[in-house]
Structure formats: C-alpha cells, structure tokens
Amino acid sequence: MIKVNNVDKDTIRSSNIKLIINLLFNKRELTKQEIAKETGLSIPTVINITNELIEEGLVEESGVGQSSGGRKPIIITFNPNSKYSFGVEINSKYIRIILTNLDANILEDEVIRFNGAFKLNENNITNIFDEICKIIKVISLKRNIKDSSILGVGFSLPGTVNEEKLFLELAPNLYVKNLDFHYIEEKLNMKVYVENEANSAALAELRLGIAKDMRNLVYISIREGVGTGIVVSGYLYKGKNKRAGEFGHMTVEKDGRVCTCGKKGCWEVYTSSEVILEEYNVISKNKVKSFEEFFKLIDTVDKNAMKVWDKYLDYLAIGIHNIILIMDPHYIVLGGDISEYDKYLIEPLKNRIFQNNNFFCEEDLKIITSRFKENSSIIGASILPIEKLFFINERIL
Numbered sequence: 001m002i003k004v005n006n007v008d009k010d011t012i013r014s015s016n017i018k019l020i021i022n023l024l025f026n027k028r029e030l031t032k033q034e035i036a037k038e039t040g041l042s043i044p045t046v047i048n049i050t051n052e053l054i055e056e057g058l059v060e061e062s063g064v065g066q067s068s069g070g071r072k073p074i075i076i077t078f079n080p081n082s083k084y085s086f087g088v089e090i091n092s093k094y095i096r097i098i099l100t101n102l103d104a105n106i107l108e109d110e111v112i113r114f115n116g117a118f119k120l121n122e123n124n125i126t127n128i129f130d131e132i133c134k135i136i137k138v139i140s141l142k143r144n145i146k147d148s149s150i151l152g153v154g155f156s157l158p159g160t161v162n163e164e165k166l167f168l169e170l171a172p173n174l175y176v177k178n179l180d181f182h183y184i185e186e187k188l189n190m191k192v193y194v195e196n197e198a199n200s201a202a203l204a205e206l207r208l209g210i211a212k213d214m215r216n217l218v219y220i221s222i223r224e225g226v227g228t229g230i231v232v233s234g235y236l237y238k239g240k241n242k243r244a245g246e247f248g249h250m251t252v253e254k255d256g257r258v259c260t261c262g263k264k265g266c267w268e269v270y271t272s273s274e275v276i277l278e279e280y281n282v283i284s285k286n287k288v289k290s291f292e293e294f295f296k297l298i299d300t301v302d303k304n305a306m307k308v309w310d311k312y313l314d315y316l317a318i319g320i321h322n323i324i325l326i327m328d329p330h331y332i333v334l335g336g337d338i339s340e341y342d343k344y345l346i347e348p349l350k351n352r353i354f355q356n357n358n359f360f361c362e363e364d365l366k367i368i369t370s371r372f373k374e375n376s377s378i379i380g381a382s383i384l385p386i387e388k389l390f391f392i393n394e395r396i397l
C-alpha cells in the first residue's frame with residue numbers, strides 16, 4: 001500500500017479546496033451532489049470542505065434544489081463579498097488604489113496625482129509607500145473590513161518585476177531600479193504581490209475577459225511606455241528571465257530617436273500615448289492637453305491632427321504586424337490610454353496590417369480594445385491575491 005504522508009495530504013486537501021472554490025466561482029451555485037459529480041470528489045469530502053468554506057464565509061447555504069426523490073438537496077452559493085483585495089497601480093503620473101471584491105468589482109477608488117513627470121528615488125519612496133499604506137488602512141476602516149478578510153495587495157508596475165523577490169527590477173519611466181516592496185508587506189501585515197502592468201492587464205483578460213476560454217492573445221498596453229503581456233493557451237508567458245513581452249523596446253528605426261532604455265529607435269518611442277499630444281503640440285499653434293481634445297480635432301478633420309494620427313498608426317501597425325508574425329495569436333488586445341477610442345483606432349490599424357499581407361488576413365485573428373479599458377492593469381493587480389485563493393495552477397510559463 002502506498003503511504004501518503006501529511007505533506008501530500010495537505011497538498012491534496014488544498015487542491016481539492018481550490019477545485020471546489022473554482023467551480024463555485026464559475027457556476028455560482030450548486031448542490032453538494034452536483035459539486036461531487038463535477039469534481040469527481042466523494043460526497044463526504046465535499047461536505048467536509050463546503051462546511052469549512054461556509055465557516056470562512058466564502059460560500060453559503062441558500063435554499064433547496066429540486067429533488068429526484070428523497071430529501072431536497074441544499075444549494076451552496078458562492079459569496080463574492082466574503083473577501084476583498086486591493087489593487088495598486090503606480091506610474092509616472094499617478095498612483096491609483098482600488099478595493100475589489102472576489103468578482104473584481106471596484107468598490108473603492110482613490111488616486112494620488114503628481115504634477116509633471118514623477119521620479120521615484122530613495123528620498124521619496126518611503127513617503128510614497130507610507131501614503132499607499134495609509135490609504136489602504138483608511139479604506140479598510142471606512143468599509144469596516146477586518147484584516148482577515150483582506151487577501152492582499154497586488155501592484156501593477158510599469159517595468160520588469162521579480163514577483164518572488166517582490167522587486168520592481170527596472171522601470172525606465174519611473175527612473176527606478178530594484179525597488180523592494182517588502183516594506184509595504186511588513187507595514188500593513190498583508191501579503192503583497194507585484195506584477196508588470198501589461199502582464200496584470202493580460203491576467204485580467206485571462207481570468208475575466210476575452211481569454212477566459214484559454215486562447216492565445218497579446219495584450220498591448222499603451223501608456224507613457226508600451227508593454228505587452230502574452231497569453232499562450234491560457235498561460236501567461238513570462239520566459240526564462242521573466243522579461244518576455246518587452247516588445248516596446250524592439251527596434252523599428254535603425255538610429256532612430258533615443259529611448260528611456262538607452263537604445264535608439266524602440267517601438268515605444270513612436271507609439272507611447274505621450275507621443276500623440278507631444279507631436280501635435282510641436283506642429284500646431286493650437287495646443288491640446290487631453291486625448292479627448294485631440295480626437296475632437298480628428299472629428300473636424302484638422303490637418304495637423306490627421307497628420308500626427310496617421311504617422312502614429314503607421315508605427316503602431318508596424319509593431320503589431322511584427323508581433324502577429326512572431327506569435328500568431330487569436331487576439332491582439334489594445335489597452336491603456338487610447339483604448340477608449342476604438343473607432344479611430346481599430347479599422348485604420350486593420351487596413352494597415354492586413355492590406356498586401358501574404359501571411360495573414362483579417363479572418364485569421366481579431367484586433368480589439370480591452371474589455372476593461374483603462375482599468376485592466378489595476379483589476380489585474382487586484383486579481384493577484386485572489387489568484388492564490390482560487391486557482392489550482394498559476395498559469396505561468
């Protein structure tokens with residue numbers, strides 16, 4: 001007989017718990033009999049685990065189902081408001097903090113804005129981290145949420161991260177290297193998770209958006225930098241050194257403009273969202289401050305705005321074309337600052353990408369904007385702690 005030691009027993013039990021939570025998360029309500037049938041677990045195991053989950057508040061008994069003879073079975077319902085998670089997004093313009101429930105619905109939303117480009121450094125980092133912790137505490141108090149009901153804090157960061165060491169390794173747009181997030185974990189006494197912003201956004205699509213059915217997609221996050229998150233067969237692809245998807249720094253112009261990374265001619269130098277307003281304001285006497293103003297000018301067929309937008313789309317299309325050639329995905333998902341402006345973006349991009357293309361045609365893949373628009377990265381960040389509770393494997397390659 002094979003001896004099962006305690007470690008193995010714990011592992012099996014923990015994966016059985018995740019299996020049941022996962023099932024109830026997706027189906028919302030089931031009887032214990034149905035849970036047993038769907039998971040292949042025995043009825044006593046299901047009863048034991050659901051009792052534990054009821055005690056934790058994650059699920060509740062909510063009436064009786066149809067009986068096929070005998071006693072009517074009790075329905076077990078998933079409770080999305082039993083636990084909470086914080087998502088934090090840091091970029092050079094603002095820090096945003098959200099509280100979500102288990103369905104990643106945003107319940108609280110706070111923003112700290114900076115004047116001009118924000119640079120993190122040794123002098124201001126403790127203050128910034130303290131401010132984030134303060135806001136998290138205030139939100140918890142306001143909502144009357146116990147620490148034990150908070151699964152953790154997930155950070156979406158604009159650079160390469162090491163999630164095991166809890167480090168932001170390199171973020172040229174924040175002018176920072178090797179930023180350690182253990183400080184926040186200790187100060188709040190909550191589990192902290194870090195992830196690259198494009199990967200966070202891809203994770204949101206993977207769990208709740210377009211990639212739920214385990215397809216291949218490349219999420220392109222267009223902000224002050226351009227990052228990409230890659231999903232392959234339902235797994236987030238990170239690569240050997242966890243730096244996969246730095247398509248923003250592929251060269252599109254030999255000896256082109258200098259990038260914040262030190263190289264020349266990187267894709268993001270021509271396609272970051274900043275470029276649009278900057279270029280327009282250089283050639284036009286009429287200055288614009290927002291994308292809303294810029295796209296209004298496009299509506300009026302303003303010559304300068306059209307010129308800037310055409311050139312911008314040309315460069316965006318070059319990079320997307322390269323990514324399609326490399327990845328052959330089901331979806332290209334565009335997110336970030338300009339994802340609200342679908343109607344100016346998608347059709348002209350398709351024309352540029354698929355015209356005279358011998359490799360791909362429009363039917364081969366979909367180019368769309370993100371389901372969560374500008375919220376995708378921060379929702380992805382708040383999913384990070386929830387991931388640990390729900391999902392059996394981490395879905396990372």
Ligand SMILES: [Zn+2]
Pocket residue numbers: 248249259260261262263266
């Ligand atoms: Zn670069």
